[in-house]
Amino acid sequence: MDFWDYAIIAVRVIxxxxxxxxxxxxxxWGERKINADMTNRIGPDRAGPWGILQTVADGLKLFFKEQxxxxxxxxxxxxxxPVIALVPAFMTFLIIPWGQGFTFEIGGKVRxxxxxxxxxxxxxxxxxxxxxxxxxxxxxxxxxxxxxxxxLGGVRGTAQAISYEAAMGLAIVAVVLFASTTSSEGGxxxxxxxxxxxxxxxxxxxxxxxxxxxxxxxxxxxxxxxxLPQFIAFVIFMIAAVAETNRAPFDLVEAEQELVGGxxxxxxxxxxxxxxxxxxxxxxxxxxxxxxxxxxxWDGPTFERWLPGFFVTMLxxxxxxxxxxxxxxxxxxxxxxxxxxxxxxxxxxxWKRLIPAALVWLIASTIVVSIRQFGWPWx
Amino acid sequence: xxxxxxxxxxxxxxIFGALSxxxxxxxxxxxxxxxxxxxxxxxxxxxxxAHLVAAVQIIVYAGAVMTxxxxxxxxxxxxxxxxxxxxxPMQRQLVAGLGLVVxxxxxxxxxxGRFDWVRPATSTIEVNxxxxxxxxxxxxxxxxxxxxxxxxxxxxAAGAIALxxxxxxxxxxxxx
Numbered sequence: 001m002d003f004w005d006y007a008i009i010a011v012r013v014i015x016x017x018x019x020x021x022x023x024x025x026x027x028x029w030g031e032r033k034i035n036a037d038m039t040n041r042i043g044p045d046r047a048g049p050w051g052i053l054q055t056v057a058d059g060l061k062l063f064f065k066e067q068x069x070x071x072x073x074x075x076x077x078x079x080x081x082p083v084i085a086l087v088p089a090f091m092t093f094l095i096i097p098w099g100q101g102f103t104f105e106i107g108g109k110v111r112x113x114x115x116x117x118x119x120x121x122x123x124x125x126x127x128x129x130x131x132x133x134x135x136x137x138x139x140x141x142x143x144x145x146x147x148x149x150x151x152l153g154g155v156r157g158t159a160q161a162i163s164y165e166a167a168m169g170l171a172i173v174a175v176v177l178f179a180s181t182t183s184s185e186g187g188x189x190x191x192x193x194x195x196x197x198x199x200x201x202x203x204x205x206x207x208x209x210x211x212x213x214x215x216x217x218x219x220x221x222x223x224x225x226x227x228l229p230q231f232i233a234f235v236i237f238m239i240a241a242v243a244e245t246n247r248a249p250f251d252l253v254e255a256e257q258e259l260v261g262g263x264x265x266x267x268x269x270x271x272x273x274x275x276x277x278x279x280x281x282x283x284x285x286x287x288x289x290x291x292x293x294x295x296x297x298w299d300g301p302t303f304e305r306w307l308p309g310f311f312v313t314m315l316x317x318x319x320x321x322x323x324x325x326x327x328x329x330x331x332x333x334x335x336x337x338x339x340x341x342x343x344x345x346x347x348x349x350x351w352k353r354l355i356p357a358a359l360v361w362l363i364a365s366t367i368v369v370s371i372r373q374f375g376w377p378w379x
Numbered sequence: 380x381x382x383x384x385x386x387x388x389x390x391x392x393x394i395f396g397a398l399s400x401x402x403x404x405x406x407x408x409x410x411x412x413x414x415x416x417x418x419x420x421x422x423x424x425x426x427x428x429a430h431l432v433a434a435v436q437i438i439v440y441a442g443a444v445m446t447x448x449x450x451x452x453x454x455x456x457x458x459x460x461x462x463x464x465x466x467x468p469m470q471r472q473l474v475a476g477l478g479l480v481v482x483x484x485x486x487x488x489x490x491x492g493r494f495d496w497v498r499p500a501t502s503t504i505e506v507n508x509x510x511x512x513x514x515x516x517x518x519x520x521x522x523x524x525x526x527x528x529x530x531x532x533x534x535x536a537a538g539a540i541a542l543x544x545x546x547x548x549x550x551x552x553x554x555x
Contacts, residue, residue, distance in 0.1 A: 077407065121509055125434035132442025136414070139449050143407060151453065158450045162443065189510055 004107040013094070016117030020093045023321070024280045028055040030325075031332045038336040059273060067269035072146030081144060082267070082274035085137030088130040089281035095123045096288045097192045099298050099316040115298070115317065116192055123191040124176060127289060128169055131244055134282060135161035138246070138253055138263045141275070145266035153262030156343070157253040160243060163350035164250075168240035170358035171233040174365040175226055175293050181205075181372045182224070195297030200224045225296040229368075232361045234294045236354055238327075241286040242334060243350070245279065249338040252346060287327035288320075295323045382426055393419035406452045410445060417441050431510045 029044065029052055036043025044051030069078070099115030120126050135157060142154015175194075180187030182197045182205055202219035227234055243250040254262030264275045291297060300319030304312055341349065392415055399412030417440045424433035467473070517525050 074405075074407075077411070120430065122430045122434045125431070125438060129434050129437035129442060132438055132446070135442075135446060136449075139446070139453070140407075140411075143449075143453060155450065155453055158446055158453075162446060162450075165442070186511065187514075 002107065004109075004111060008111060008113055012114065013117055016094045016096075017090055019098060020090065020281050020284050023284050023324075024277060025055045025059075026052075027280050027284060027328060028058075028276075030328070031335075034329065034332045035336050038333070062273035062276075063270055065269040067271060070146065070266050073266065074144040074146065077140045077144035078266075079271070081137050081141035082271045082278075084140060085134065085278035086274050086281075088134045089278040089285065092127060092130045092285040093281070093288065094118050095120050095126050095191055096285070096292055097195050097297055098288075098320045100313070102313045114192075119190055119192045122189050124172055124189040124194075127191075128165070128172070131168075131282075132161070132165055134244075134278070137275070137278065141267065142263040145263075147266055149259040149261075150263050150265050153253045153255075153259050153265075157246065157263060160246070160250065160252065160346065160350075163347060164240040164243040164354070167236055167350060167354035167358045168244060170355065170362055171236040171240065172293065174233040174358070174362045175230050175237075177362070177365050177369055178226060178230055181369050191292050191297075195292055195299065198223070198225050198296040199299050202228070223296055223299065225294060225299070227294040230294060230365075232357070233365075234290070236358050236361070237290060237293065238330070239349075239354060241290065242331065243346075245282045245286055247279075247283065247331065248335040249340045250346060251340060252343060255340060283328065283331055284324065287324045287331065290327050291320065291323040295327075385422065385426060389419040389422050392416075393423075407449065410448050410452060413448075414441055414445055417445070429509065431513050 032054065033043045033051070035041075044054035047053035047057045069075070094117030097114075097116040097119070101112060101114040101116075103110055103112045105111070138157035138161075139154045142150040142152070142157065145151070176187060176189060179194055179197050188194060188197075200223075202222050202224050203216045205224065222228065246253045251262075252258075254264065259265070264272055267275060298316035298320040300316065302312060302315060307315070396412040396415030396417075396419065400409045400416070403409040403412060417436060421433040421436045421441075424430075424436060
């Protein structure tokens with residue numbers, strides 16, 4: 001470890017913070033624009049071309065606004081809650097691989113620049129840990145505000161997060177289980193490795209009996225992304241992801257008609273901006289995670305023969321951001337079109353539909369995986 | 380060097396958190412103090428290359444158990460003060476005496492030299508095998524205790540539901 005190694009790590013970490021930050025600026029604008037289109041409005045169109053600078057303007061406004069602190073708040077927790085919201089949101093993206101990386105020579109040594117903040121051996125678990133820590137911001141904000149509506153929002157947020165975390169975890173387990181059969185090295189929880197295993201096409205892993213051999217040509221055209229064998233896990237993951245990020249139709253935590261603003265009713269100025277930023281960063285993280293788990297991460301056509309070297313290196317980043325943007329569009333689409341669930345419907349969906357479905361799917365995956373691994377029980 | 384700095388800072392945080400669990404007037408601050416201790420311990424686990432244990436520590440304790448604690452604290456009402464009057468006669472003197480005994484025993488053990496500090500492991504540990512190693516150990520050597528524990532947890536969960544749901548007063552309950 002010399003100076004250049006530390007410099008590379010520093011640049012990677014800064015990038016891992018900068019990418020979600022910049023993405024959120026466009027995400028907030030994009031959400032308002034898409035929402036406007038879907039409800040036949042114009043949306044922001046004053047700040048910059050197509051209103052693209054609207055988020056920056058809003059951010060600056062919130063930054064300079066007075067922070068109103070109600071008299072009945074528990075101040076330490078009240079001030080800590082927005083920070084607690086922001087930290088796990090930005091920590092999550094640290095482990096998500098956003099490109100293939102490249103090697104270059106500097107300081108007399110060939111070094112690798114990996115396009116990921118940190119390749120953790122327990123990446124999937126780290127993601128689950130961070131998403132379960134994020135709920136503390138909602139609880140503490142709701143409790144410390146010293147007011148009724150935020151407290152109700154906080155209690156709802158806790159119950160919702162606990163309910164949907166289980167379904168999300170089970171869906172991810174099915175994916176990890178499946179990924180363990182696609183390599184000779186066995187299972188892995190590293191997100192970098194999970195993406196690596198989705199490269200290539202299906203004919204490399206599926207061995208078909210004689211009569212169906214022609215079908216392998218078709219399989220040779222389909223990328224080996226997990227979405228195909230794990231589609232049900234993807235649906236469960238996506239529903240749970242929308243619920244975990246407290247977005248419509250699961251936004252009972254901040255249901256405007258019932259709870260004013262829910263847990264952030266008593267927040268204003270920059271503290272409110274931090275909650276806002278955390279919510280959208282979480283959305284981006286969840287979408288990035290869906291891409292990593294189901295859509296092959298940064299995998300995509302490389303065009304090595306036609307493009308100059310720099311673009312070949314940057315193309316995976318482009319594919320990754322493009323896929324994430326598509327998932328985010330679905331997020332916004334859901335928000336624009338689905339009415340909010342009632343509280344009992346939320347709990348019924350979480351405990352009586354999603355978790356049993358995830359369990360059944362997990363068992364089905366286990367059976368397929370063990371047949372692939374050990375053969376038919378009678379053979 | 381980095382490890383020492385981290386250890387001193389996080390050790391202080393862990394102790395502060397543990398003390399605030401005991402001394403905080405408000406149960407929510409106590410719960411958050413416990414959170415701080417749990418997080419510091421998770422970082423210690425990472426420093427000892429036990430990544431799996433660290434992740435599980437945060438998911439299970441910080442993510443699930445403490446969330447439930449906070450949930451319960453909020454549901455039973457956070458505004459009421461706890462009853463802190465002492466019910467046992469001579470409670471303080473008893474505790475002070477017992478504490479003194481513990482300190483004395485510890486002192487004798489240290490001075491008597493029958494106590495050896497845990498030395499850092501000299502062999503190198505394969506970092507990339509942590510989850511795999513733990514999984515392998517759990518599902519080969521420890522499969523019976525593992526399955527017995529899972530059975531125990533299921534029985535406990537079913538029992539809790541049965542107690543809450545089919546108690547004598549709620550026999551007529553048909554909804555939900």
